[in-house]
Amino acid sequence: MYVILVYDMDKRRVGKMLKLCRQYLNWIQNSVFEGEITEVKLKELLAYAKLIMDEKTDSLIIFKSRQEGWLEKEVIGKEKNELDNLI
């Protein structure tokens, strides 16, 4: 499945989260990742993320799209990480 992951975290924990998410997904913008991932790997990523986060104050949101083609991506301005369009 194709996912978009965004997080909003305390500055002290952002470095660790960035490092973690980079192992599973593609960094595309400040606190935003995207990529193809299996259900098992996503569960693994989220388990590690929970160890890093303070779930009372930090926020992580995952948007899942079962089909890669169901999502269309448009970039305006600087593409921070040159990734092909999804289609």
Added chain:
Amino acid sequence: MYVILVYDMDKRRVGKMLKLCRQYLNWIQNSVFEGEITEVKLKELLAYAKLIMDEKTDSLIIFKSRQEGWLEKEVIGKEKNELDNLI
């Protein structure tokens, strides 16, 4: 169509972009919006966004899903803006 909008902008312009995006979509997290929007309204939003942005340094990404049900949302930690799950 259902969209997710994320931006990564110079601090001096973030306030204006936040104000603009709030008129069209739901704020869910730092620099992240989601919501149902028509093609016409999305064009309008992007035209105004381009007036605010410095396209050489700022970045705005839109993920479009033609069907609302094609996107599944999972929130971990603090839901910054209480919005129903998409399904």
